[in-house]
Structures are given as C-alpha cells and as structure tokens.
Amino acid sequence: MERTIDWASRLDLAAHAEGGYFRRIYTDHRSQGRGDDARPWVTSIHYLLTRDAPVGRLHRNRSTILHYLQHGGPVEYVLLPAPGVCRRIVLGYGDGQDLFLAVDGGCWKGSRLTGDATHALISEVVVPGFDYADHEFMTADELGRSHAAFADGLQDLVR
Numbered sequence: 318m319e320r321t322i323d324w325a326s327r328l329d330l331a332a333h334a335e336g337g338y339f340r341r342i343y344t345d346h347r348s349q350g351r352g353d354d355a356r357p358w359v360t361s362i363h364y365l366l367t368r369d370a371p372v373g374r375l376h377r378n379r380s381t382i383l384h385y386l387q388h389g390g391p392v393e394y395v396l397l398p399a400p401g402v403c404r405r406i407v408l409g410y411g412d413g414q415d416l417f418l419a420v421d422g423g424c425w426k427g428s429r430l431t432g433d434a435t436h437a438l439i440s441e442v443v444v445p446g447f448d449y450a451d452h453e454f455m456t457a458d459e460l461g462r463s464h465a466a467f468a469d470g471l472q473d474l475v476r
Contacts, residue, residue, distance in 0.1 A: 324388070324438050328336050335373045335454075337366040341447075342440075349445055356380070357446030364393060364439045366430050373428035375460065375474045379451035382426075383442040384408065384418040390430075392437035394418055395474060397425035397455075400463040405473075407431065408439070426454050427474035 324330070330338035350356055366373060375397070386392070390469040391409030396423070398404065407414045409431075420426050430437060457475045461468045 322388075324363075324365050324436060325367070327350055328365070330363060330365055331368075333364065333373075335376055337364060337373055345446060353450070355408075356448055356451075358444070360443045360446035362441050362447075364441055365388075365436060366428065366439075367436045368430070371430040371474055373426075374395045375425050375427035375455035375471065376456070377423055378443070378447065379426045379455055380422045380443045380445050380447060382420045383444070384420065384423075385440045385442075386410075386416045386437065387440050388395045388438040389434060390414075391432055391434055391438040392439070393425045393429055393431045394420075395429075395471060396420060397467075401466065403464060403467045408437070409434075427455075427471070429473065444472055 325338045330340045333339040339362050341360060341362050345358040347353045347358050349358055386408040391407050391411065391414055392413060394406045394408065396404040406418055408416060408418060455475055460471060460475050
C-alpha cells in the first residue's frame with residue numbers, strides 16, 4: 318500500500334490564483350531583455366492539484382512552459398492554441414498517457430484531475446522566466462466567443 322504524502326506541506330506550497338498550490342523553486346540570476354521586458358532566463362515551480370483544489374483555470378502566458386508529472390495523476394490538460402481548436406493531453410502513468418507536456422507561449426491552458434486521481438504533482442519550467450505581467454486568465458465570455466463548440470465542457474476551467 319502506498320503511503321499518503323502531504324505534498325503541499327512537504328514542499329511548502331501556497332494557494333495559487335489559477336487553482337491548486339504552488340511554490341517557485343528556481344529563478345535564474347541572469348536575465349534577458351531590458352526595462353519592463355527584462356525576464357529571468359528561466360524559472361521553475363512545483364504545482365499541485367488535489368481533491369480539494371482539482372482544477373487549474375484557463376490562462377495563458379507569454380513564455381513557453383514545460384510540464385513534468387512528478388507524482389499522482391492522471392491530470393488532463395486542455396489546450397486552446399487558436400480559436401476553435403481544442404487539444405486534450407493526459408499526464409499519467411497509464412497507456413496512452415504522457416509524463417511530459419510542452420505548452421507554447423500564447424496558448425490557453427487549463428488542467429483538472431481525472432478519474433480517481435487524488436492529486437497530481439507537476440514541476441514546471443518557464444522559458445523565458447515567468448513574470449505576472451505576462452499572465453492572463455480566460456473569461457467565460459472569451460471562451461464563448463473563441464471556443465463556442467467546447468465552452469459547455471470547459472466551464473469549470475473559467476472564473
């Protein structure tokens with residue numbers, strides 16, 4: 318029998334505005350760009366979804382984000398790379414599931430636990446590094462306009 322681990326406590330994670338829990342674990346001391354456009358070369362976080370916080374809201378970032386499943390799952394990622402386009406990728410250990418996902422900058426993404434998953438611990442690498450100025454949440458109105466065919470099934474992923 319697998320021992321239950323309280324990942325949020327063990328990794329000192331805090332509530333995340335997207336849903337779930339997180340902590341920044343690395344910020345490169347070097348930066349690129351100048352002034353308001355300066356960003357660290359790379360940043361990294363731990364991100365956790367749990368039964369009490371099972372959804373990561375649809376959002377997009379300017380930077381590319383690499384996602385690595387560390388423990389738990391499965392977790393479904395919903396990607397909206399262009400109007401009218403919806404891709405679903407499941408990170409997990411089962412057949413047809415992946416352990417890694419790359420999401421290009423500018424792509425809307427959301428996540429949610431699937432099946433009987435109790436949690437999903439993901440590590441993310443952001444290139445160039447994350448800055449809150451580069452982050453945007455999708456609204457229900459925007460979802461209805463840009464992805465009407467999928468909107469009903471994605472309402473749990475918007476604020």
